[in-house]
Each structure stands twice: as C-alpha cells, then as structure tokens.
Amino acid sequence: MAQVSTHPRRRRAVGAALTGAVLAVAVGATACGSSSSSGTAPKTADPAAGGGKLTLVAYSTPQSAYDAIIPLWQKTAAGAGTSVAESYGASGDQSRAVEAGLPADVVNFATGSDMTRLVKAGLVSANWDTNTYKGIVTDSVVVFIVRTGNPKHIQTWADLTKPGVTVLTPNPITSGGARWNVLAAYGAQLELGKTPAEAQAYLKTLFQHVTVQDKSARQALTTFQNGQGDVLLDYESEAVFAQQHGVPISYVIPPQTILIQTPAAVTTETHNPSGAASFLNYLWSTPAQTVFAQHGFRPVVPSVAKAFAASFPQPQTLFTIKLFGGWSAANTTFFDPTKGIVIKVQQ
Secondary structure (H helix, E strand, O other): OEEEOOOOOOOOOOOOEEEOOEEEOOOOOEOOEOEEOOOOOOEOOOOOOOOOEEEEEEEOOOHHHHHHHHHHHHOOOOOOOOEEEEEEEOHHHHHHHHHOOOOOOEEEOOOHHHHHHHHHOOOEOOOOOOOOOOOEEEEEEEEEEEEOOOOOOOOOHHHHHOOOOOEEOOOOOOOHHHHHHHHHHHHHHHHOOOOHHHHHHHHHHHHHOEEEOOOOHHHHHHHHHOOOOOEEEEEHHHHHHHHHOOOOEEEEEOOEEEEEEEEEEEEOOOOOHHHHHHHHHHOOOHHHHHHHHHOOOEEOOHHHHHHOHHHOOOOOEEEOHHHHOOHHHHHHHHHOOOOOHHHHHHO
C-alpha cells in the first residue's frame, strides 16, 4: 500500500486555471489550438505558417498534457506550420461522437473499447495496436482521492463501504474512467480471494455509497473539490493534476488496483495522414512522454518510465484488463445496458 500526499509541483502549460474554489480548464487561443466540449466541432487556432490542419479528439483527462505537447510537436520539422484543433470530453461520448461524424484525425480514449467502436465502424484501422507500445500512449492506476490529511482514514477498498463514507465516481455509461473504477473495485475483490458473487455484492454495496456520478473524470474532480464526497475514485493523473494546482487533496494508491492503459490512433478519415501519423508517433517520443509524466501519467517508454520511477509507486497488487478477458468480454459482463453487472448493482 502506498499513500501519497505530496508530489513535486509542476506548473501546467497555458490552458488550465483555477477560478476561485472551482477547478476549471480554460484553454486559451495559443499556437496549439483551442478546445471544445464533447460532441461539438473543435475550434482551431490559425496555423503558424500555412501548414496543414489536424483535429485531436480525446478524453478529458490529458488536456493539460496536450497543452504542452502540441507546441513541442509544432516546433519539429514535421509539425511546423500545422494547426491542431482539440476536442475533449467523456471518453465514451467522444468515441460515439466520432462514430457519428465528429471530425477527427487523431483520437485518444480512456479505454480500448472506445477505440474498438471506431474499428468496427471502419474509422480506425484494425491494426492500430500493432506498434511497439500496442497503441497505448500512457498508463495510470485507479486511486482514492481524499481530503487533505485523509480524515476518514481511507486506505483499502473495504474502507469505502464503511458507514458514513460517501464516494464519488463518474458515470460508467459516459466515462471511461468510471469503467476503470468499476473494474478496479471488482478485480480487487477477486485478488483478495473473493468469489465473483462476492465481488458483485461488494460493487452493489459500493454504489450505495456513491452520491454523484458526473459525465467525466474531470467533472468528478471538480465536484469533489466543491466539497461533495469523502473519497473520489479517479485516475492517479487527476490526483497529481489537482495537487499541482493547489487543490487541497491527498490520494491513496489502494493495495489492489488496475493498470489503466489509454490508446491512441490515426483515423481512416484523416485529411492529413502524414501529419496525423507524425503527431501520433511524437506521443511516444522522449519529450512527449516526459510531459505526460510531468502531468501525472505513467510513461510507457521504458527510458522515461525509469527516469520517473520515484514519482510513481508500484502498487502492492497490480492487475490488468486481462483479468476480465479483455475489453470485449468486460463490456459484455459489466457494461451491457440490459444485463451487465453495473446495471444489476445499480437497480
């Protein structure tokens, strides 16, 4: 078990601000482009020198990292003069929006299932995950974000279901982060030696303690900062992001948790295939992976991961989506809208 209450403060690139007591992401019109909410046409800054255009559609959490990465890529020979429009939102919503026609050259989602949706729609190549990193640009883990000093003494999954403890987690229908939270909670019970029936019973009890289900992980963080809940299930990167911006929180890495792997790919509909491929490949460069690490994401490039090893404690027990047979099986078992476990435990 590892409890982390402080991290080195790293200032975020232009694009995020804390307004009063409310955490808000405010993206300025910088050279990297500007952002839009989920499902709307992305806004685009003027290109630097007549280059092409790209549209990045991503889940909400990595926006601060992209605020720094995009200008770095634009300083390379391949990225010079290229404008980048950005659209951020809940992962499931973003994936469905692209399927429905939202323009996208590069996509970055919270879960593999959101990418699979686009593969089935013919919008992402079936071999998107065949590179060295299997298409995964960052890793993370599910953590417990708690109030400063951890007044409710939250350390384990059992602590979340104690009398008087209120929990926040995003909505599994819209949020990829929420799906990771569900799988982390269920998988932790299996790792503790519980049966599937007991793990499902734990989920049912856990959701009885959940008071708010926002659309995305970022919205859930804002709700928590506004004073609701004793503990927020979230990405480790969101906890680091909050601490970097002076939000008074601590976070706990539970003894059993899941490895979050977030995929990215070029779409088949891109009008700038060379630029899109260049940008995607840049995400695995040392500079980009370093930026991700500085913003709380676990790097997937070994050399960068080694350099930041001290910043990312190794959980006592770390399992992966393979515990559930992969995303296809997990979606059927847990998130089927009529017979999935999540529907059953929330009824």
